[in-house]
Amino acid sequence: MRRDLQIVADWIGSGSRVLDLGCGDGHLLRHLYESRNVTGYGLEIDPEQISESVANGVNVIQTDLDQGLSDFEAEAFDHVVMTQTLQAVQRPDRLLLEMLRVGREGIVTFPNFAYWRLRYYLAILGRMPMSGALAYAWYETPNIHLCTIHDFEELCRELGIRIIERRVLSHELKPPRLGGLLPNLLAEVALYRFRRA
Numbered sequence: 001m002r003r004d005l006q007i008v009a010d011w012i013g014s015g016s017r018v019l020d021l022g023c024g025d026g027h028l029l030r031h032l033y034e035s036r037n038v039t040g041y042g043l044e045i046d047p048e049q050i051s052e053s054v055a056n057g058v059n060v061i062q063t064d065l066d067q068g069l070s071d072f073e074a075e076a077f078d079h080v081v082m083t084q085t086l087q088a089v090q091r092p093d094r095l096l097l098e099m100l101r102v103g104r105e106g107i108v109t110f111p112n113f114a115y116w117r118l119r120y121y122l123a124i125l126g127r128m129p130m131s132g133a134l135a136y137a138w139y140e141t142p143n144i145h146l147c148t149i150h151d152f153e154e155l156c157r158e159l160g161i162r163i164i165e166r167r168v169l170s171h172e173l174k175p176p177r178l179g180g181l182l183p184n185l186l187a188e189v190a191l192y193r194f195r196r197a
Helices: 003-010 027-036 047-055 092-102 116-125 149-159
Strands: 017-021 039-044 060-062 077-083 103-111 161-169 189-196
Touching: 003 027, 003 077, 003 103, 003 161, 003 189, 017 027, 017 092, 027 039, 039 047, 047 060, 077 092, 092 103, 092 149, 092 189, 149 161, 149 189
Parallel strands: 017 039, 017 077, 039 060, 077 103
Antiparallel strands: 103 189, 161 189
């Protein structure tokens, strides 16, 4: 399992109810089913990914996250997870609030657009950045709302969201050496746990 997904899995307690937004092939949920005895669902829009989720034994619902989570009751889940999807939705702010309406705790991961290699692409090469976490060319990317660690934390303040924990990873998906001192510059991927304030 990728290091970022392992960190997410470690944040989820045994027997939890989990909703995975943009679950992809269901790899994370399957791991949680097997290792943490969780129950829950994955939400995914891509039919191929849905087929893979089903093959992985994951309960998956085809839906567009931009339509919100109105099919779910308030506090129906312990954890609502969204890995590497925040930047691909129309209104990340609304979706974060919806995550905390249907779940006690939210977990998100996203590529940090202030990462030094991405800055290098723009400043020196004069090109739209690409990296392991942002692997698409500008003309084919699903990413429409790129943000930085500072942007995300400011949005949480504005929305009254309390950040419980932040972890950052380098492009090798390892903790960067000086990541605690300069996370906005040295982290390629950011991971957050949060709750309502």
